[in-house]
Amino acid sequence: MRLPDLEAWAIFAAVVDARSFSGAAESIGLSKATVSKAVSRLEAQLGQSLFHRTSRRLALTEAGRPLAEHARRIVAEARAAEEAARDAASTPAGSVRLAAPMSFGIANVAPLVADFLTLHPGIQIDLHLSDARIDIVAEGFDVALRIGDLADSSLRARRLCGIATHIVAAPAYLAASGTPRHPSDLSQHRVLGYSNIPGPWHFRKDGEPEVTLRPTGPLIANSGDALVPALVAGLGIARLPGFIVGPMLSDGRLVAILPDWTPPPIGLHLLTPPSPLRPQRVEALIAFLSQNLRDPCAGAVLPASDLPVSADA
Template sequence: MRLPDLEAWAIFAEVAEHRSFSAAAEAIGLSKATVSKAVSRLEAQLGQSLFHRTSRRLALTEAGRPLADHAARLLAEARTAEEMARHGASAPMGRVRLAVPMTFGVVNVAPLLPDFLAANPGIDIELHLSDARVDIVAEGFDIALRIADLPDSSLRARRLCSIQVHLVAAPSYLQRAGRPTHAGQLGEHRLLGYTNVAGPWRFKGPDGAEVSVRADGPLAANSGDALMPTLLAGLGIARLPGFILGDTLESGAVVEILPDWRPSPTALHLLTPPSTLRPARVEALIAFLTERLKD
């Protein structure tokens, strides 16, 4: 039985990540010719091209794209195994790449990190803040926190806690447009949409009735924070989590409407790549975040 050419797979993963033979060669300390030969060798073994090559750009072929994900996993697991062998029972060391939604990260995650870093001086964290949904495997993240109902995927997911979502409007909007008394009336109002969550707003009423409403109004944005000025100006109704609303509910700057109609439940999840083989530094941060964010 012929063994797989693991070196060629690893080099292919680096070229796919850097989108350049030269950049990959520099990153792994090999000559460009060696890198090119390894990819050509792998293409010959597979019987198909992995890259479209031109004088100006290098792009994965249709066949190369899914194979690049597999190659990245192979390389990551090999590096993890080496690290585990090197460090053994020693204190966790190295960098952890963590992806977190923007506002939740600033408000709820960043304040926790000093405690973790002080307790784990050998670990450093690269914190990526964005409301866009990242591709954990393709972009090389060790951990991602995501607030959503998760679709089925190959990622490993752990539910940490529920996230309370509020349907709110400024008093000035309600004085002008009237206060809805049934979720079905929301279609008659100006709704501020959050574009990172696909589909209509869904609610369940006190009698079990379910209503779906398409968010259609003067502003849609991929950041909940970006909706706040328009919400506070009294120009529409928004559906936002408490960590974005902050103290605006308590101060009366916005008021909750339709409290008997529950929006679709959502939760905070911790996601990791499919492999169960993880470096000690990643396991340490997973344990810390799980404990500190469970409530």
């Protein structure tokens, strides 16, 4: 049985990431000729071209695009195996790249990162806060926290807990426009949209059929914090997670409406790349986040023990 050409696969992954043969050669310390020969060797073994080559541009072929993902996994698993062997005889050390949503990350993840670094002084955290749906494999993240439903993918996912959401408005808006008594009333109101909770709104109440609707309004944003000024100014109604609106509900700037109709909680998930092989420092961070993000967070997070858990990371 012929063994796979792992060196050629690793070089192919380097070319994909560098987007050029010369860039890959520089990044891995080989000559451009060696890099080119390795890719040509792999193409010959596979019986198909991996790149479209011109004097100005290098692009993956239709066949090369899915194989690039396999190449990245091969390299990632090899690195993880090497690091696991080294870590077995040492305390966790090195860098971990962590991605999290912006508002939730500032309020809940950043304080935990500080606690984690106190416990593990040999580890460095590269924390990336963004509400964009990043590709954690392509962008080289070890761990990502994501709120909301997950699309089918090869990523490993663990549901940590459910985050409560609230339908809220300013007292001034309700005084001027009336208070909705039933979810269907929202179709007659100005609604501010939080695009990180996509899809229709669902409402449940004991003894009543579930209500589903798609309210519309004058503002939509991918950051819940960006909706708050318009909400407080009395410009509409919004559905937002408790970690954003909790303080304003407490001080009366916002009011929760439709209290008998419960929007289902949105899931907080921990995602990792497909490989089960991970360095000790990454395993330490996963364990720490999994434990500390299972607890209620100022009434904004529901315990994970009350919710089903997906395929474990």
